[in-house]
Amino acid sequence: MKAAFIQEQGGPEVLLYGDLPDPQAGPGEIVVDVHAASINAADWKVRSGSYAKLTRFPYVLGRDFSGVVAETGAGVSDLAPGDPVFGVLDAGQEGAYAGKVAVRADLAARKPEGWSHEEAVALALAGLTAIVSLEETLKLEAGETILIQGGAGGVSGFAIQLAKHLGATVVTTASAANHDYVRGLGADRVIDYRAQDFTEEISGVDAVFETVGGDVALRSFDVLRPGGRAAFIASGGQAPKPPRSDVTALRPNVARARRHMERVAELVAAGVVTVPPIRTFPLAQAADAHRVSEARHLRGKLVLKVR
Numbered sequence: 462m463k464a465a466f467i468q469e470q471g472g473p474e475v476l477l478y479g480d481l482p483d484p485q486a487g488p489g490e491i492v493v494d495v496h497a498a499s500i501n502a503a504d505w506k507v508r509s510g511s512y513a514k515l516t517r518f519p520y521v522l523g524r525d526f527s528g529v530v531a532e533t534g535a536g537v538s539d540l541a542p543g544d545p546v547f548g549v550l551d552a553g554q555e556g557a558y559a560g561k562v563a564v565r566a567d568l569a570a571r572k573p574e575g576w577s578h579e580e581a582v583a584l585a586l587a588g589l590t591a592i593v594s595l596e597e598t599l600k601l602e603a604g605e606t607i608l609i610q611g612g613a614g615g616v617s618g619f620a621i622q623l624a625k626h627l628g629a630t631v632v633t634t635a636s637a638a639n640h641d642y643v644r645g646l647g648a649d650r651v652i653d654y655r656a657q658d659f660t661e662e663i664s665g666v667d668a669v670f671e672t673v674g675g676d677v678a679l680r681s682f683d684v685l686r687p688g689g690r691a692a693f694i695a696s697g698g699q700a701p702k703p704p705r706s707d708v709t710a711l712r713p714n715v716a717r718a719r720r721h722m723e724r725v726a727e728l729v730a731a732g733v734v735t736v737p738p739i740r741t742f743p744l745a746q747a748a749d750a751h752r753v754s755e756a757r758h759l760r761g762k763l764v765l766k767v768r
């Protein structure tokens with residue numbers, strides 16, 4: 462199969478394109494002929510080594526996929542060759558930047574009719590993360606106010622729409638060029654983080670969904686009401702320690718499950734969430750796609766077209 466892979470960690474140029482052996486379906490697994498894989502911010506962090514030092518090469522990146530079942534392993538009865546599926550690989554597993562990927566069958570959901578593979582994969586890990594963060598971790602309730610940091614990003618764009626659906630008031634941060642975009646997603650108030658300090662603009666919010674990291678994450682505690690809670694997905698495996706004792710810092714456990722993909726499909730079918738703007742690259746140009754992702758100003762999602 463063709464794949465985009467790395468033989469060493471480093472800049473985008475370490476992403477190579479070539480042939481690797483096809484994976485086999487183990488017990489309980491399917492092999493998917495991948496049509497599209499999305500680029501997630503985690504990918505360039507893994508590639509560069511900022512997450513961890515990799516020890517096995519060649520290493521294929523890519524956490525979510527959309528494609529068609531090519532093969533089923535022993536014990537798989539609910540999916541068959543030819544079924545269109547999408548999903549997120551198990552935690553700790555990567556390999557979707559490739560013509561084929563082996564995945565636990567119970568993590569793959571049927572791709573809704575009418576969605577392209579590019580659309581399905583653009584919604585997969587981004588949707589999963591937003592759903593787990595807002596519904597299961599923050600347990601956002603109607604009538605609450607939430608600050609969603611980095612509103613124009615892949616995860617946050619989904620989260621803004623979901624938070625509105627849950628009945629919350631949404632404040633978000635974005636650069637001026639993205640203000641109309643995030644308002645269109647439903648944001649009630651937008652803070653231009655380049656011109657304004659969000660900690661001076663708002664206070665007393667019930668919840669924060671933090672997707673930017675660094676200093677933005679630490680300062681997000683300042684805007685919470687006493688008893689408020691914040692969920693962090695861009696600060697590593699643990700939430701940062703709050704500098705005050707009257708708020709809660711949470712790290713969502715973004716566990717993979719078919720039911721989350723079905724929830725994504727349900728939200729899109731109900732018109733709650735729209736498909737984000739998608740910029741596609743051929744698999745062979747994964748390095749160029751990483752350059753765009755790493756610049757951290759993409760609106761919506763980047764998708765690799767595999768076939």
Ligand SMILES: NC(=O)c1ccc[n+]([C@@H]2O[C@H](COP(=O)([O-])OP(=O)(O)OC[C@H]3O[C@@H](n4cnc5c(N)ncnc54)[C@H](OP(=O)(O)O)[C@@H]3O)[C@@H](O)[C@H]2O)c1
Nearest residue numbers: 502503590611613614615616635636639694695715758759
């Ligand atoms: N399972 C997990 O835990 C999980 C899953 C998915 C993602 N993540 C993490 O979540 C983070 C977001 O992921 P993503 O894929 O949604 O990111 P993304 O799409 O790459 O986010 C890019 C967006 O961030 C905005 N941005 C950049 N700097 C900003 C700032 N200082 N303040 C406000 N907005 C800013 C940009 O908007 P402007 O152009 O308007 O600046 C751009 O639209 C990443 O760190 C990723 O690793 C974790």
